[in-house]
Each structure stands twice: as structure tokens, then as C-alpha cells.
Amino acid sequence: MSDPESESPSERKRGSGVRLVHGVLRDEILDLVLPPGSPIDEVALAERFGMSRTPIREALVRLAGEGLVEALPNRTTIVASIDFLNLHHFFDAITLMYRVTTRLAALHHKPADLQPIRAAQADFAAAVAAQDALGMIATNRAFHAAIAEAGGNPYYLGLFLRVLDEGRRLLRLYYQSYEDRLPQEYVDEHEALIAAIEARDVDLCDRLARAHADQIVRQIQAFVARDRRDDVAL
Numbered sequence: 001m002s003d004p005e006s007e008s009p010s011e012r013k014r015g016s017g018v019r020l021v022h023g024v025l026r027d028e029i030l031d032l033v034l035p036p037g038s039p040i041d042e043v044a045l046a047e048r049f050g051m052s053r054t055p056i057r058e059a060l061v062r063l064a065g066e067g068l069v070e071a072l073p074n075r076t077t078i079v080a081s082i083d084f085l086n087l088h089h090f091f092d093a094i095t096l097m098y099r100v101t102t103r104l105a106a107l108h109h110k111p112a113d114l115q116p117i118r119a120a121q122a123d124f125a126a127a128v129a130a131q132d133a134l135g136m137i138a139t140n141r142a143f144h145a146a147i148a149e150a151g152g153n154p155y156y157l158g159l160f161l162r163v164l165d166e167g168r169r170l171l172r173l174y175y176q177s178y179e180d181r182l183p184q185e186y187v188d189e190h191e192a193l194i195a196a197i198e199a200r201d202v203d204l205c206d207r208l209a210r211a212h213a214d215q216i217v218r219q220i221q222a223f224v225a226r227d228r229r230d231d232v233a234l
Helices: 009-030 042-049 053-065 086-109 111-129 133-151 154-166 166-177 184-198 200-224
Strands: 069-071 078-079
Touching: 009 042, 009 133, 009 184, 042 053, 042 111, 053 069, 053 133, 078 166, 086 133, 086 184, 086 200, 111 184, 133 154, 133 166, 133 184, 154 166, 154 184, 184 200
Parallel strands: none
Antiparallel strands: 069 078
């Protein structure tokens, strides 16, 4: 690992440039400003950010590693698609991981494990109050990651983080379906999960986690498949 103090000014500038481009593009992809399948123009990005194409390419490599962009055989880069035909597989996975990690947290958590869970929940509630969709996505991830950490199984943690990360744009649709004004009852669902974990009530954790996943799945399904036809008089 390089020592930041020993880096040249140009190296530090390039590193900060990569972080800037990565952060801006990640937020635009998650916020669906850059729709799935849209092309990524390196030349236009270099002009937009006022930098060479090298940090642009490095940022795109990071985004590809996160599953947010795809490099095509013709060297074109596009925003990764959302596989709507196989959403049922994602819904199966997210439901299972909610249940497993919450059950394990109830069984194995230490009192100190509740602190990061509550801190993430406080951040999530603040993001909901601010109608900050990207903040809600990030803090929701932190909340469920803290629960998985409390469960003590690093394999489940890794699997859950992968599922959460792959579902970030679907979660954006979920919040969009409420026009980014998430009902308080769904904030309270997190509080109920914390209370059940603290009480070590495994069965209640399972029921709450299943219900939490079910309402998210139903809302996304309804939003994606909603009827947008115009009733045109003929």
C-alpha cells in the first residue's frame, strides 16, 4: 500500500479525481439519472470533469466491480441493466438473507453489537425525514449489515452485502414509488427488528424480517408493473 505522504501532487490529484468521478457516477446511476443501458462516453466525461481519461477509466473499473456498469466486447461501456425477468431470484435471495441474518443476530449478538445497529437506524430515520433517497439506500445497507455482523457469520455477511448492493437500484425504485416520502410505519419496522433482536426472540425476528421483505417486494412489483396506458377516446 502506498504512503499518501510520499505520493506526488499529480498522483494525489489523480486519486482524488477517481474518487470524484466514481462518486458522482455512482450516485447518478443509483438515482437512475443515468438509466440502465445508457452509454458511458469517456471523452464526454473527461470534458465534463476537466481531467484526462485515465482517472475516468479507473472510476469505471470500480463501478464495473460494483456491478453498476458493463464493458461490452466493442469496448463500449454502458450502465448495467436490471434483469427484470429474473427479479424473483433476487426477491428470494433478499427475503432469505433478511430472515437468516436477523435470526442469527437474535441468537448470537453481544450487547455492544446493538450500538452500531441503532446508530445506523438513527441515520436511516434522518435520511427518511430529509427525503434523501440515496441516503436511505446507504443507511439501509448499513443497518442490515450491522445486523448481519451481529449474527457472527462472515459468509452470510458477504452474501448479504452482495445482495444489498445488487439491489440498490431496485431500492431506489421502492423509494421512488413513495415519491421519496417513505411512510413512518416502514421506519418503525426497523425499530421492531431491533427490539426483537435485543429480546433474543428468534421466531419474532423471523416473522418481522419476512414481513419487512414482503412489503418491499410487493411495492416494487406494483410500481414496476403499474398500468401506464393512456385511455384514449376513439
